[in-house]
Amino acid sequence: MMALAKRNVLVFARDRMAIIFSMMAAIIVILLYLMFLRDTLISSYPDLPGMGQLMDVWVMSGILGIVPVTASAGSLQTMTFDKDTGRISDVMVTPMKRSQISGGYILGSFAIGLIMSTVTFAVSMLYLAATGCPLDVAGCLLAMVLMVPSALSGTVIIFTAAAWIGSPSAFSAFYIIVSILIGFLTGIYMPIGTMSGGMQTVAALVPATHLSSLFRRTMADASLDSVFDGAPAEQVAEFRSDMGFDLSLGGFVFDPLTSLLYVAGVTLVFFLLSILALKYRKRCPSIRSERDDALFKYAHAGFRSMSQTGLLIALVAVIAVGAAAAAAFVMYDGGSMESSEETAPITEATVGDVMEAQTIELKSNPTTGYDWVVVSSEGLIVESEYIPDKCDPGICGCGGTKVFRISADSPGTYHFKAEYKRSWETCDPIEVFEQDLVFSQRAEEFRTGPAEGQLPIPAVEVARGLRLDEFDPGILHIHQREELRSGHAEGDVLPFESIPYVVAGARALLHGYYRGGDPADHVP
């Protein structure tokens, strides 16, 4: 058994194309990551330092979940090839038992999965260490241990597929499909959080996703903790589930133990299936008769050329699909995750003090007949002005910028909506701009407000679900969505300076008002 395993490793190790192809999924992920994903992901969290490193370790640990699968498939190609070319006969005339022969292929594939994981791990570690990514030594050691069940699970699952599929050309096709899809299914091409609900369920069913998640937990947690140090629990939880650290399936949230148990269970099912396959698909290889020989040689040559063509097609397909995924991801998230100046979406709020106007600038070109029309501005005082771009005299049709200066009389959150349309047309506007605006109490008022008294530290009542935030130094904003950390509940009273300084997430909706009152009243 060891001899056959060793032979399989050796045959694989000598086949450079097989090695490259077995790493193709990982290589494509890294290329896509470097070309598109990294920047997109980082810009989704503009306020968090160290996000780049977190993303690096995130993608690397995700890859570790898929490498054993593709490496096993690459290695088990040898088995389907051996069966097809009759090479297996040469093994079967040795006194090895059939179970030992199957065992030899599984063991060889397991070893290759482990070796390729180790190489990937080592390269990742070198890169991450070189870029100063925060790593937890214990976590990384745990990840190395985790590579064993990971390689075993990948091997068993792919072996089962190979046992059922049988023909090498069909297995090659399967291998190509796996290489293309696995990056999706495990949420590496695009984070799980950006997938549709159905896809998320599918992803959570794939064992490799769980392994990726486990690798993320072991390797990337240290970096995550350092990036999100002091961040609200809910934001951290959302990030963890979006990026596939924490998986859930139909409301059930997996922890490392249940993830491992799930992987073990699925692997066991596949193992039983492989026994069934060997039982029902038992084809005794025989020495081919001379009559088949010509056909066999032809088929053999055909397979070789097919596998090369297949390789090329697969390469192109993987790149195309990956690029499409990245593009879809960028389009999907570009709008919501990147807050642009011109068309910030509705979830974004700008914040300012009462009595101080906030400015919104929108590109406009009235020479086309289109203009920005304010359709919603309740409670707001809106002034507008059109500033044409500087262009050569005599040139018509030159665009410009419509500038809205918006202010409010009293603190609160307001909604502003404008449509870019021709005022005489009834059809839908060609562009819509919406924005929440938050006007808060002036810092000055707070500082010198009714709290003036004997207390050196002012205290503030914290209402249900409120979160204090700071944009301008000294101005309090109350973050509607976030719960206070450290178990503070509604009605708690906190000293002002003990309220953690929080950087809002990009999607935070802010409500800027101060629930006043005399701080002196709230001192415990």
Added chain:
Amino acid sequence: MSTPAISVRDLTKSYDGRAVVDSISFDVEEGSFFALLGPNGAGKSTTISAICSLIDPDSGSVSIFGKDAAERGSLMDIGVVFQASMLDDRLTVRENIEVRGSMYGLSGKDLDEAVDRVLKDVDAESFADLRYKKLSGGQRRRADIARALVHSPRLLILDEPTSGLDPQSRHRIWETVLKLNKEDGLTVLLTTHYMEEAEEADDILIVEGGRIAARGTPVELRESYCRDVLILHPADEGAVIAELDSAGIAYTTDAGIVRVELGSTLDSVDILERLRGTLVSFEVRMGTLDEAFLGIIGRDEERIR
């Protein structure tokens, strides 16, 4: 009598309801050189597969040196050279043989020695460290034989070992195999298309349509299945024909050549005596194994019709 190297009894194997091997029985003596002949699809490869435990027979049994082939324990005694190349292209000859040797339980020094020994036996030392892929056809075959011998089997099975090789490589392989048989006492079972190779065999079994068509030494087969031919080159064809007609001897003519099939070689003396003076030259051609083979197979084909 010693235990036969191979003993096949009533071996039957069908695929899709068609009997590929139909109740074949034969023995191969230890130390002999045994040739299994037959046209394509005759059941040779299936018979060999059963001998190597690669297939389970539908009925009948095969034993190797007294051990039941179905038990796979007999495989330690068998070395097989398959028709197609079975070694790994990307491994060197030595690596290939080492890997296969360790599949037979060899390890460490024993394995190294075995590998060196077989490489020497087949004269493959010069290309032992080349990758199998880079070898010529003849070199590959020698490597294949070395692999078959690595565990020191007592029986070597060669399935068309020289097909597709140039005459020089074929000759070389042949020398190696004969040496192993004659000098080392290795029992050899061979299938081949080349009758001249079968000429060297101690024993020939011809199978056709899954059944045994003939069995014997090359000499016996020639005697039973083909005749010597007297080939006459007449000075005066008409006179020769008239003489043969009057003597009641059957003949055929072809482009001035007259052929007479002989019951035995000595019959030619009488005929030549009668024709003295009318011939330019004559030739008594001995029947070849090829002719015997064609005779047997042709006879069967006629029978099938």
